[in-house]
Amino acid sequence: xxxxxxxxxxxxxxxxxxxxxxxxxxxxxxxxxxxxxxxxxxxxxxxxxxxxxxxxxxxxxxxxxxxxxxxxxxxxxxxxxxxxxxxxxxxxxxxxxxxxxxxxxxxxxxxxxxxxxxxxxxxxxxxxxxxxxxxxxxxxxxxxxxxxxxxxxxxxxxxxxxxxxxxxxxxxxxxxxxxxxxxxxxxxxxxxxxxxxxxxxxxxxxxxxxxxxxxxxxxxxx
Amino acid sequence: xxxxxxxxxxxxxxxxxxxxxxxxxxxxxxxxxxxxxxxxxxxxxxxxxxxxxxxxxxxxxxxxxxxxxxxxxxxxxxxxxxxxxxxxxxxxxxxxxxxxxxxxxxxxxxxxxxxxxxxxxxxxxxxxxxxxxxxxxxxxxxxxxxxxxxxxxxxxxxxxxxxxxxxxxxxxxxxxxxxxxxxxxxxxxxxxxxxxxxxx
Numbered sequence: 001x002x003x004x005x006x007x008x009x010x011x012x013x014x015x016x017x018x019x020x021x022x023x024x025x026x027x028x029x030x031x032x033x034x035x036x037x038x039x040x041x042x043x044x045x046x047x048x049x050x051x052x053x054x055x056x057x058x059x060x061x062x063x064x065x066x067x068x069x070x071x072x073x074x075x076x077x078x079x080x081x082x083x084x085x086x087x088x089x090x091x092x093x094x095x096x097x098x099x100x101x102x103x104x105x106x107x108x109x110x111x112x113x114x115x116x117x118x119x120x121x122x123x124x125x126x127x128x129x130x131x132x133x134x135x136x137x138x139x140x141x142x143x144x145x146x147x148x149x150x151x152x153x154x155x156x157x158x159x160x161x162x163x164x165x166x167x168x169x170x171x172x173x174x175x176x177x178x179x180x181x182x183x184x185x186x187x188x189x190x191x192x193x194x195x196x197x198x199x200x201x202x203x204x205x206x207x208x209x210x211x212x213x214x215x216x217x218x219x220x221x222x
Numbered sequence: 223x224x225x226x227x228x229x230x231x232x233x234x235x236x237x238x239x240x241x242x243x244x245x246x247x248x249x250x251x252x253x254x255x256x257x258x259x260x261x262x263x264x265x266x267x268x269x270x271x272x273x274x275x276x277x278x279x280x281x282x283x284x285x286x287x288x289x290x291x292x293x294x295x296x297x298x299x300x301x302x303x304x305x306x307x308x309x310x311x312x313x314x315x316x317x318x319x320x321x322x323x324x325x326x327x328x329x330x331x332x333x334x335x336x337x338x339x340x341x342x343x344x345x346x347x348x349x350x351x352x353x354x355x356x357x358x359x360x361x362x363x364x365x366x367x368x369x370x371x372x373x374x375x376x377x378x379x380x381x382x383x384x385x386x387x388x389x390x391x392x393x394x395x396x397x398x399x400x401x402x403x404x405x406x407x408x409x410x411x412x413x414x415x416x417x418x419x420x421x422x
Contacts (some may be wrong), residue, residue, distance in 0.1 A: 096281055103288045110295050114302070122303035126252065129296040133259045134246065136292070137239055140285055141269040147281075148228060148273040 023093040023156040029217055033210050034090040040206050041083025044076060044199055052196030065196050071115045079200040082108035086207040090214055095146055095153045098218065099139045099176065102211050106132035106180045109189070109204045116195040124191030128181070135179025142172030146222075158222040170219045177215040181208030231272045238265050252304075256296055263289035283340065283402075287409060323356035331407075338399040340406055347410025370408030376401035 016025040026034065049072050055062045082105055089101035110129045113121050147153050150163040158165060181189050181204070189208070193201050242262045249255050266289065270281050301307075327349040334346025350366070380398035383390055 096284075100284055100288060103292065107288075107292055107295050110299060114295065114299055119303060122299055126296065126299050126303060129292070129299060130246075130255055130259055133289075133292045133296065134243070134262055136289065137242075137262050137266045137269070140266045141235075141239070144269040144273055144278070144281075145232075147270075147275075147278065151275075153277075 021152060021154045021157055022097075023154065024091050025093055025156070026091065030090050030214065033213055034087055036206070037083055037086040037090055037210055040203060041080055041087070044079040044083060044203060047199040049076075049200065050196065050198040067196060074115045075112055075200045078108050078111035078114075079203045082112065082203045082207050086203075086210050089211050093155050095143045095155060095158075095173070095218065095222075096140075098214070099136075099143045099173075102139060102177055102180055102215075103132075103136050105207045105211055106135070109181065109192075109207065112200050112204055113192045113195045118195065121192060121195045124189070124194075128185075128189050128192060131185050132180050135176045135185075137176075138172040138179065139176025142169045142174075142176060145169040145172065155218060155222060165222045170222070174215055174219055177211055180211065181205075182212050228272060228274075231268075235265055235268050235272060238268070252300060256293070256300060259296075260289075260293055263293070279340065283406065290409060319356040323353045327353035334403065334407065338403055340402060342399075343403045343406025344410055346403065347407040350407060351410060366408045370405050373401040373404035373408070377405065 012027065014026045014028065014031060016023050049067070051067075052065045053062050054065070085101045085104040085108060089098055089105065092098045092101060106129075110125050110132070113125045116122065143153065146158070146165055146169045149166055149169065150158060152158060152163070157163075179185050186208075189204060192204060195201055239262070242258060242265060246255060246258050246262070249258055267282055267285055270278050270285055272278075330349025330352070331346045334342040334344070334349065336342070337345055376397055380394045380401060383394035383397070387394075
């Protein structure tokens with residue numbers, strides 16, 4: 001029924017789960033991204049967090065930052081939620097679900113560093129949050145324009161070539177994902193990585209990379 | 223006709239988005255920027271609503287929920303980074319806020335129940351929000367969230383009824399309508415009531 005996808009960027013479809021016209025599918029491309037997200041989520045579950053140590057220049061003095069267990073627990077929860085949202089964005093066959101998962105990635109990214117008691121990190125998280133929130137306008141706007149012009153949000157249906165998706169909608173969708181944490185908006189996010197807690201902050205970076213790779217597939221496919 | 227109205231609406235929405243982004247660029251105060259970004263979210267909902275179908279109406283709810291949760295997360299970050307710990311008390315004391323909340327909230331909630339569905343939830347939520355604003359809200363959000371969770375389960379049950387037992391569609395419609403009413407009401411009631419209290 002959906003043989004046309006075979007020639008697309010994702011490669012032959014290995015598995016598809018239909019919910020009406022919404023089809024969640026695994027192609028080698030999305031499967032790879034999904035496995036990456038899954039692996040890093042497992043890593044966030046099992047790993048022990050780092051203890052950040054600041055070394056003073058010109059001497060042997062150093063300070064270890066104390067982080068409470070409760071704070072770490074919250075950040076691990078947020079990192080796992082971020083991983084789950086990324087996984088959802090990787091397999092989603094519906095553009096609106098994809099945008100929702102992308103927004104959720106933005107929220108959880110803020111959440112990962114929200115518990116840090118460092119004004120600089122909190123300022124960066126706030127700036128990033130403002131950008132991520134503003135980015136939901138092009139993100140949802142793009143999906144809404146696709147719905148209004150074609151009447152469907154299913155990536156499978158749209159990839160059949162029956163409908164022409166307006167370039168402006170594709171552009172808005174891409175812009176929205178870029179706003180959630182790719183360059184040039186990455187600058188706000190990079191400052192968040194000063195927060196201690198190595199395995200968790202990596203999810204901020206990885207999740208944006210994954211959703212960006214997925215949106216490229218979506219834009220090319222539809 | 224439809225195409226013309228959609229294009230006009232889209233043009234207005236884009237103009238509003240441009241204005242909002244421009245104001246965001248010009249604004250330097252953090253709190254003001256948060257409020258401006260919230261206005262931007264409203265334009266996002268307008269983009270979805272412009273599609274004007276049942277599906278678009280169904281998509282507004284998740285869009286709204288995501289917007290509210292982002293706003294709440296950012297508000298918490300703002301409170302933390304500014305070191306605002308104590309929630310303000312007695313900011314606005316008008317006599318009507320002591321005497322009227324019960325009756326006004328009741329009227330709004332009853333009217334919301336008559337409306338049912340999404341718009342009913344919004345009206346009833348406004349009533350509850352007004353009540354919280356006037357009477358305080360210690361521990362109430364927890365109860366509201368429980369009701370919201372139960373309503374969500376009811377909503378899912380209604381969808382299963384639609385799929386598995388379509389002959390009981392009227393029951394499913396009523397269940398889904400009531401559940402979405404309670405759920406939207408709970409979500410609307412959350413706006414502005416969480417200020418980093420002890421139970422958050």
